[in-house]
Amino acid sequence: MRIALYQPDIAGNVGTILRLAACVGVPVDIIEPCGFAFSERGLRRAGMDYADGVETARHADWPDFEAQLPGRLVLLSTKAAVPLWEAVFSADDTLLFGSEGAGVPEDIHDRADLRIRIPMRPGFRSLNVAVSAGIALAEALRQTGGWPQ
Template structure:
């Protein structure tokens, strides 16, 4: 199972997700461009010493990522505030990629269209969104619970 980040904006979130992935034995796919330099100290602070243990694959663009994913035959699950299916009502597979959009803008329509499923983390009415790292942790926890 993998976590993919579409052009992330906030280094602290990416660092926390790398730490999560290292601890849960997941791979992170970072779809560039990122909104920060990967040597950012906030990224390193959030990831602590776990960043060195994390498996990170960088993709130069959405098109490069999509070509790789399709070649691998992996299912793409996009987490979105506009989705209809709750993430807890979905059946995960070990080869799935859990994709999260940019903190500032989500994912564009081309990414939505490419997804095999769009999943929602239900929230209280009036709440806009959860922190990206929290969302990734919730999604990964549920997916792992189901497949492992």
């Protein structure tokens, strides 16, 4: 199981996701460009003292990331038809989250092997990307027995 962030806009969200990933032992892929100045020092600051505890891979662009994709690509999107509780996860899935401002382009949306959404009450647009990552990752780890012991 992996988390991938497509051109993230907000360093604080990346830091929160790095902390989540460090705590449960899940690698994180960051697909650039980012909407903030990205450096190893900045990454450590955003992830606090948790950044050193997570395997992080930076990718210069989408083709670089896609060339290294180990299994299925699972996109979390408000446009997806499959609700989270109907999704069936595999241990080698990569959970992809779009940028906070723009999501992912249509060609990447179409490329996903599985597109899922987290159901919300009517009238609400979306959850924070870090919250979405926590919800989706929890369900994926539950299904695949991937929670740390």
